[in-house]
Amino acid sequence: MKRRHFIAAAALALTVGSSGTQAAAPASILVVGDSLSAEYGLARGTGWVALLEKRLAAEKISATVHNASISGDTTSGGRARLAPLLSSVKPSLVVIELGGNDALRGLPLQSTEDNLRQMTEAAQKAGAKVLLVGMQVPPNYGREYAERFSGLFAKVAKGEKAALVPFLLKGVADAPDPVQLFQPDRIHPKAEAHPTLLNNVWPELKKLLK
Template sequence: MQLLTWRRRDFIAALLAGGAAAAVKAAGTPVILVVGDSLSAEYGLKRGTGWVALLEHRLAKERIAAKVVNASISGDTTSGGRSRLAPLLAQHKPTHVIIELGGNDALRGLPLSGTEDNLAWMTQAAQKAGARVLLVGMQVPPNYGSDYTKRFSALFAKVAKQYKTGLVPFLLEGLADGGDARAMFQADGIHPRQEAHPRMLDNVWPELKKLLK
């Protein structure tokens, strides 16, 4: 009878230990929060074909157990991202935050100082919440003027350097600056076609992988 009792105790202890291990494992699973605009929200694409969705497949292929939360909204600006970041951090408790915003700021001609301030605020908020940050940069066409073009492109690197984050200099590298750029974009000339999104992921992946290590 005593032996049976101990066996039951051992069995219960094993169950509890297993449950605790499972909880620890679950707690250690990276959560990647993507806060972006239409370039990350699959604008004009079939669901599941954008670079963020492809990221989930890449993670599985690399045998990295991570959860991806896509909180991107078409048309969003850095100001919009800033206003909704805190609730997202509280809800999802991400270990990594990818910030892909700024393009719409440029399209609307918003002051660069405001864009920089918003990116810096979001970066600090994510870091204070315990997340590692990856800034995804954007560039604008030369018709915006060389001074604006240079300063806009440089602000992403400036924020990344200041707060020691990961950086993708240009999400559309190899697409917008490629030999046949027009063929890789939808009719509006702004949003990439489905065929372009694997390249977009290839631009993001090396920097994200560094942070996941």
Template sequence: MKGRVLERRHFNALLAASLALGSSPAVWAQAKKEAVVLIVGDSLSAEYGLRRGSGWAALLQERLTKEKVPARVVNASVSGDTTSGGRSRLPALLKQHQPAVVVIELGGNDALRGLPLNMTRDNLSAMARAAREAGAKVLLVGMEMPPNYGAKYAQEFRDVFSGVAKAEKTGLVPFFLKGVADGPEPLKLFQSDRIHPNESAHPLMLATVWPELRKLLPR
């Protein structure tokens, strides 16, 4: 009985807080029903060099709203992040946001820094397991290396993502920059550094992620 009283008090406190912030009970209840899509990525997801709100993660929220999918995006991406950084940050993010879906978009900076592929593989696997154990579905977003890295390394790097996805039973987007980096005129879709996609590329990036992400979202 005491537990029920405490639970009721907790509910009333949350309700009072929402009303104090100007939200109606209906709005508060709707927010509680929304599934959280947590994005843990690097500069490709953190709107590096872009207008705020123009990156693919922000466009994803717009699409969810437009299609009336009861989900909201929490973009926890950090420019320059590696799989090691994502792995260390993930437990707190899972606890705080209790996501229904975790999108892992990391690994590119590992390769740029010359980190061992086994380290990248282990970190991605650990993140996928942690998210799954927290009750979330996982979408792994893969990257590819430019030809100057060599065909053998490029294939091994590509295999990291497909291997982790298969072993951990996650969703997979094989190449995040499909249609951007391998398009007919790729330079038009990149910022002046030739590394980060520009604003016009981000709708294409969302289009690449969306089919696999939609499978994991509530209907």
């Protein structure tokens, strides 16, 4: 073999795995959420998104996390700022955790559904997988409203072939004594509840990273 051919073959061997395919680039995860993902009322590094970074490192999964969550954000706000985020971050996976503030403000459910659908489609067109993170509202909103609200996340996920976490606060809001797990406003979980939030998200997110 000529020397230049040997050098080229050696260089190729360094960039190609034993399966004969080029090693995949690290995943880029974009989280677009509200205060539940923005560490509202918490010390930095204790929210579920920060814990996600630690989980990825512990499991030796090559991925970067970009937390673009803003306290008080609605699906309308998320939709408005998604395009520049997709352009700058170029994510391979987008986690959409929005909708709770829509319900708190009494915004039309159809508007929430449309915004989530538009965000999902935009992320998919940009080449990213999508994980929708669902939310539920307290019973005092009325049974019909509560069912329609919680159901719209599954509806969008099914229609757009996106992954779904049915309820981010499962095991927290429906715990035997949930008051102990929330900050005084009874809306935002304490730091000790955020590992549970991550555990709710992790199984579906890990599937998408494969």
